[in-house]
Amino acid sequence: MxxxxxxxxxxxxxxxxxxxxxxxxxxxxxxxxxxxxxxxxxxxxxxxxxxxxxxxxxxxxxxxxxxxxxxxxxxxxxxxxxxxxxxxxxxxxxxxxxxxxxxxxxxxxxxxxxxxxxxxxxxxxxxxxxxxxxxxxxxxxxxxxxxxxxxxxxxxxxxxxxxxxxxxxxxCAVTTGVGAVVNTAKVRPSEVVLVIGCGGVGLNAVQGARLVGARMIIAADLSDARLEQARHFGATDVVNTGREPLADAVARLTDARGVDVAVEAIGLAQTIEAAYGSLARGGRAVVAGQVADGVRISIDPFVMSDSELQLIGSNYGSSRADTDFPMLVDQYVNKRIxxxxxxxxxxxxxxxxxxxxxxxxxxxxxxxxxx
Ligand SMILES: NC(=O)c1ccc[n+]([C@@H]2O[C@H](COP(=O)([O-])OP(=O)(O)OC[C@H]3O[C@@H](n4cnc5c(N)ncnc54)[C@H](O)[C@@H]3O)[C@@H](O)[C@H]2O)c1
Ligand SMILES: [Zn+2]
Ligand SMILES: [Zn+2]
The missing domain is CATH 3.90.180.10 (Medium-chain alcohol dehydrogenases, catalytic domain)
Structure with missing residues (x-):
């Protein structure tokens, strides 16, 4: 049958x-x-x-x-x-x-x-x-x-x-975005988080950062509409990278220190490199966006060792569906996400x-x- x-x-x-x-x-x-x-x-x-x-x-x-x-x-x-x-x-x-x-x-x-x-x-x-x-x-x-x-x-x-x-x-989007911040990067309240790309995945990274109480959440996108949404989901600062270079904005907003965690949620070489390039010493860049077949990135490995930077992949927000899905429903029901x-x-x-x-x-x- x-x-x-x-x-x-x-x-x-x-x-x-x-x-x-x-x-x-x-x-x-x-x-x-x-x-x-x-x-x-x-x-x-x-x-x-x-x-x-x-x-x-x-x-x-x-x-x-x-x-x-x-x-x-x-x-x-x-x-x-x-x-x-x-x-x-x-x-x-x-x-x-x-x-x-x-x-x-x-x-x-x-x-x-x-x-x-x-x-x-x-x-x-x-x-x-x-x-x-x-x-x-x-x-x-x-x-x-x-x-x-x-x-x-x-x-x-x-x-x-x-x-x-x-x-x-x-x-997908919620588990991937929230999980990139909560599970992959394990963001702490003392940390400054940057999210590059504010679509379904990125906006959830923003609200994941809010959920764990990150002290500052910077959202970057080319679209003002998306940035407005990012504010709604918890961004404390927004940057339109079509108008201001990301590096300048990060320097301006962090007293030139850089960010502790940068989440790339687009899937482009240039924005993955920009996420990595925006890190403070000891920072970690999380690659949640997925690139087209064959794309490669270029980073400076000297800075990586000297500043103890981490470049971390995040698949499905490093989630455990069995426990994370019901948890996310509870966070929704309790109006935390x-x-x-x-x-x-x-x-x-x-x-x-x-x-x-x-x-x-x-x-x-x-x-x-x-x-
Ligand atoms: N790692 C995972 O497990 C996983 C899971 C789901 C989706 N993804 C990937 O995450 C990425 C995002 O997915 P989505 O559904 O949120 O996409 P989306 O299209 O909804 O969002 C992309 C956002 O990026 C912005 N953007 C595009 N180019 C930009 C640029 N150069 N600079 C700044 N902002 C720019 C767009 O304006 C948009 O807001 C995709 O590559 C998708 O395949 C990964
Ligand atoms: Zn998906
Ligand atoms: Zn198995």
Whole structure:
């Protein structure tokens, strides 16, 4: 028995996604759960694929920022039941490899082997299209379709307190941005934080810095609208780098000391170098933005050793979905983080290409598909 549903399928770079009829088994294989997706955000990582900056197999259902309801549970799955509200994680955990057991599930062996190649944990696809075609699911999820069949550890129960639209953003932007500050950089209240790029990820880095009480939060972007939003999410100072060079602004705002932590949330060589270049002695630059295939950066390693600088990668905010997702819902319910203002447009699946146009043009913060 299969379930048929609509999904936005990526077939070639720089072409609109096509909404097609696809199908998935109605009974999950052992270890999997079938989730009916209720909402999915549009993230810049999907856009990297659409515009051909990241090589990807086709055909593929994009989307990796979703929330929904458990529809069916496969054999051997514990802790999940039909009707549970879940946020989907694009780093499920095998719970056995050395990364999983040491508390770093974003580095899980099975994730890097399979989910990162848009497959399920057994190395296979789960969705089929017309004419028996196999369809890849982005990051092993593929939330631009109304159903996903995922490893049980990709479905994190969060309770019903947060609406699906808001909860879906915990599936990527919120966890990535807040986590970059809280988990990767482990920012302390004494520290000055700079966030470069104030989109879905960057604004969450800003509110992550507010959450941990950073003494000063500088937000940088080219868009005044984004900078206004950054102030709302907790920035104490904003810099339009189209009008003032970042280095000048950082020097002006920090008495020429530099910042303790700089988070790059765009994915460009020049802004990663700028993040690193803005550090005070002993500072750490966190690379959360993801560059197009093949991009390289250049830094001065003498300064790195002399000033004890750190350049740290951050994947999914160094999160542990099992505990971080419910924690973020609590922070939302208790009004310590704002998810409502992140959702600036709701669309139907049919409007998805229009939604990506907004992302390209920087209109709003997050556009969310409501199924
Ligand atoms: N590390 C991870 O695990 C992870 C997870 C999700 C997304 N990402 C990556 O994070 C990046 C940001 O994603 P997003 O969804 O927030 O994107 P977005 O498009 O919503 O935001 C990007 C922001 O950067 C600003 N910007 C662009 N060029 C700039 C420049 N030269 N100087 C200053 N500001 C500039 C834009 O105005 C915009 O506000 C992407 O590369 C995405 O792939 C990484
Ligand atoms: Zn994302
Ligand atoms: Zn693992």
């Amino acid at each position: 299969t379930i048929e549903f609509d999904a936005a399928v990526f077939r070639a770079p720089n072409e609109p996604l096509t909404v097609e009829r696809v199908s998935v088994a109605s009974t999950p294989p052992p270890g999997d759960v079938l989730v009916r997706v209720k909402a999915s955000g549009l993230c810049h990582s999907d856009l990297h694929v659409i515009v051909g900056e990241w090589e990807a197999p086709t055909p593929m259902i994009l989307g990796h920022e979703g929330a929904g309801v458990v529809e069916a549970v496969g054999e051997g799955v514990t802790g999940l039941t039909e009707g549970d509200h879940v946020v989907l994680s694009w780093t499920p955990s095998c719970r056995r490899c050395r990364y999983c057991v040491s508390g770093r599930p974003v580095l899980c062996d099975l994730v890097s082997e399979h989910s990162a190649n848009h497959l399920s944990f057994d190395g296979r696809t789960r969705v089929g299209a017309a004419a028996g075609e196999e369809v890849f699911s982005f990051a092993g999820l593929g939330t631009f379709g109304e159903y996903v069949m995922v490893p049980a550890s990709a479905a994190i129960v969060v309770g019903p307190q947060a609406p699906f639209e808001q909860a879906s953003l915990i599936g 704002d998810l409502d203002s992140l959702v600036t447009r709701l669309i139907t699946l049919d409007q998805i290409n229009d939604g990506f146009d907004d992302l390209v043009r920087g209109v709003g913060i997050r556009t969310v598909i409501r199924y």
